[in-house]
Amino acid sequence: MPWFSVEADALTEQQIKEAAQRLVDEAQHRIAPQLKRVLLLPPDLTRAHSGVGKITEWVYQEILAREPNAYIRIIPTLGQHVPHTEAENKWMFGSIPNDVILAHDWRNGVSPVGTIPASLVAETTGGAADWEIPVELNSTLMDQPWDLIVNLGHVVPHEVLGFANHNKNYFIGLGGKQTICAAHIAAAVYGIEKNLGCLVTPLRACFNYAEEAMLKHLPDVYLQIVMQRDAENRLVTSGLYIGDDPETYLQAARRSREQNITIFEKPVKKVVAVMQADEFRATWVANKAVYRTRMAIANGGELLIIAPGVERFGEQPEVDALIRKYGYKGTPRTLEFYKTEADMQAIPHGVAHLIHGSSEGRFTITYAPGPKISKQEIEQIGYQYASLAEVQQRYSPDRMKEGWNTMPDGEEVFYISTPSAGLWSTYEKLHSPLRRELVPA
Numbered sequence: 519m520p521w522f523s524v525e526a527d528a529l530t531e532q533q534i535k536e537a538a539q540r541l542v543d544e545a546q547h548r549i550a551p552q553l554k555r556v557l558l559l560p561p562d563l564t565r566a567h568s569g570v571g572k573i574t575e576w577v578y579q580e581i582l583a584r585e586p587n588a589y590i591r592i593i594p595t596l597g598q599h600v601p602h603t604e605a606e607n608k609w610m611f612g613s614i615p616n617d618v619i620l621a622h623d624w625r626n627g628v629s630p631v632g633t634i635p636a637s638l639v640a641e642t643t644g645g646a647a648d649w650e651i652p653v654e655l656n657s658t659l660m661d662q663p664w665d666l667i668v669n670l671g672h673v674v675p676h677e678v679l680g681f682a683n684h685n686k687n688y689f690i691g692l693g694g695k696q697t698i699c700a701a702h703i704a705a706a707v708y709g710i711e712k713n714l715g716c717l718v719t720p721l722r723a724c725f726n727y728a729e730e731a732m733l734k735h736l737p738d739v740y741l742q743i744v745m746q747r748d749a750e751n752r753l754v755t756s757g758l759y760i761g762d763d764p765e766t767y768l769q770a771a772r773r774s775r776e777q778n779i780t781i782f783e784k785p786v787k788k789v790v791a792v793m794q795a796d797e798f799r800a801t802w803v804a805n806k807a808v809y810r811t812r813m814a815i816a817n818g819g820e821l822l823i824i825a826p827g828v829e830r831f832g833e834q835p836e837v838d839a840l841i842r843k844y845g846y847k848g849t850p851r852t853l854e855f856y857k858t859e860a861d862m863q864a865i866p867h868g869v870a871h872l873i874h875g876s877s878e879g880r881f882t883i884t885y886a887p888g889p890k891i892s893k894q895e896i897e898q899i900g901y902q903y904a905s906l907a908e909v910q911q912r913y914s915p916d917r918m919k920e921g922w923n924t925m926p927d928g929e930e931v932f933y934i935s936t937p938s939a940g941l942w943s944t945y946e947k948l949h950s951p952l953r954r955e956l957v958p959a
Contacts, residue, residue, distance in 0.1 A: 569743070647704035679713070680715060825886065828888055886906045
């Protein structure tokens with residue numbers, strides 16, 4: 519069971535700060551009375567809207583208040599995302615010194631830990647994937663002694679693990695290339711729409727196995743955030759779940775499932791989604807707009823993504839090149855290339871991304887990116903292009919309200935200001951018999 523949880527329609531800043539202080543109290547009681555060496559593992563800036571950067575700062579300050587000479591390090595759980603700049607660290611983590619914030623190196627900064635057996639991958643995916651998943655994790659995490667490890671993050675519907683956070687922080691956020699690649703392609707061939715919003719997906723079940731088998735010795739605790747929209751459509755914190763077991767995750771995920779999934783009786787013809795410029799610089803992350811709305815959009819419908827910060831496709835040069843070469847052009851075509859093309863086989867997680875980012879020809883995806891990406895580049899990857907200035911004028915955030923809007927010419931659109939904070943689906947797709955919950959071990 520969780521150590522403790524705090525729930526409300528909207529938690530105050532003081533309540534959140536008190537929860538951070540209580541986490542440290544409980545950790546000293548349950549794990550280590552003296553916190554000489556502490557590792558904090560927050561998400562990267564693509565989750566900044568959850569306020570987790572401020573909570574990380576509070577936990578950091580609380581530990582130093584008790585142990586002024588404590589050795590504390592922070593590793594944003596980047597996965598293969600681009601490391602933060604010093605300015606981005608300051609923007610997200612406030613007063614925490616930049617020199618204690620380490621960048622995860624998914625290629626050269628990991629150590630081998632073990633293997634998730636192919637038999638378990640096959641069993642959980644119903645045979646869709648049948649390969650083992652090598653587990654490589656951040657060397658600072660695994661090879662140094664720690665009195666306490668605090669995992670912090672936002673639990674929200676997710677395209678690979680059903681819901682984000684919990685041990686995703688380890689196996690994806692601090693994972694090595696082999697782990698990230700094998701895991702993502704397994705989830706992709708199983709099916710994104712069978713993952714989204716499920717409490718325990720095949721990959722989550724595999725990670726639960728790996729955590730129990732390989733990481734049980736770590737002195738860790740999870741602080742998990744759930745958010746919802748209030749009456750004024752502002753994102754507010756509605757739950758904090760602190761503990762060191764799978765039930766801590768399940769409580770948070772159930773809360774997110776209740777509050778972060780919008781269900782439609784019939785498919786939506788047009789969705790307008792905004793991806794914030796300070797968080798989303800590549801389609802690799804901005805395509806959360808595709809993942810989180812695809813189950814709601816009608817056949818022949820349109821998703822318009824307003825993404826003023828998008829200036830590239832991939833987070834890494836080789837992934838960017840892969841997207842430019844093959845595009846988001848459907849699962850059958852992508853998997854056919856994957857069988858024969860060496861550049862695809864070298865980065866399977868990029869192949870998974872191409873699958874996730876395709877509408878499979880069911881609806882149109884239109885991008886309005888920043889000035890560094892051209893109309894030709896957008897069309898080359900299989901999307902339609904829109905002028906950023908024109909769509910920002912037509913669908914101005916000053917005039918649009920969250921949810922349904924009727925434009926002056928009669929066009930009806932569903933407007934989403936923060937797609938990464940939820941999931942939108944028809945009732946039929948959410949309750950499809952193809953989707954199944956896996957009972958956690």
